[in-house]
Amino acid sequence: MDEDQPISSRGPQFDELLGGDESIPPSVVVNDFLEARITEIEALSSVIENPTQFASRKDFPRHLRRRAMSHNVKRIPKRIRGLHESLREKSNTREGPNKVPRRKWRRRPRELLKEYNRRQRKFIWLETHIWHAKRFHMVEKWGYKLPYRPCDKNYRACYRASAEHCLLQDFSYLNCIELRGDFHCIIEGLKCHTSDRTGNTFDSRL
Structure with a gap:
């Protein structure tokens, strides 16, 4: 921070003694302050009273101390997996959803067709959607996913093609x-x- 800068211009100030618009109260009502944070105090008290709840995490290798352990018990080393399962049963929590199927399973023709139909429930895809989606900015219009403008700067090339050769454009979204x-x-x-x-x-x- 630039020390030559005046205090009032270094950012928002809340103390009127430092150039702000608000004054800091000289005292705090303890009951109101504690009432707003009673849940935090209760959570802290429960952790202090039951320190064994997180004791098993200290035995994790440093590269395994991640939040994923809470969702998939199979990520936990076998020597402390039993303790973690018992703690999970006491806390009445269950594991999260199963892992995503591997890519080979998801790329089956039946699954690809199902995913293709799912992704165009709201807006219909053109036959050339995959080709355009890789090269154009797409917009949702008239119930279709339509290419709006290209990602590359090829306006001059398109003009030359339309003037001297030919230029194809998918108008299959137009109906009679x-x-x-x-x-x-x-x-x-x-x-x-x-x-x-x-x-x-x-x-x-x-």
Whole structure:
């Protein structure tokens, strides 16, 4: 911290003596202070009264002292695993969910199809979704997962391809709508949504 800087500009100050907006109370009501932290005091008291609850963790090698021990008893060395299981039964706690199946099991064709269908429950994927997801920023629009813009700076290459060669774009998210009824009534209804001042309308070819 820069010592030449004034105290009031070194960060938020709460003491009005140091340039803050709030004053520190001169005293604390002990009952209210303890009432707000009664749960912390009870937890500390229980640990002090039952020190054997965490005695087995001291026997762990340093590289095994992790939170994962609390969720999977098989990670604990066999010589102290029995003590840990007895403590778990006394505390009425159970192990967490089973470990994730190995990749070979998850990559079976049936599991891949199930995962593919699960991931497009809310938004439908295009046939080219996997290809686009690796190269484009995807957006959720009109009930589909659509490529929005490429990750690479290839705008000039796309322009040259569209001007001189060809450029493919997946428009399979567009659907056709069939309107049935009297032809002139349909045209009159659709004319309400267009204006001849902006270009061709539905009846421009009639």
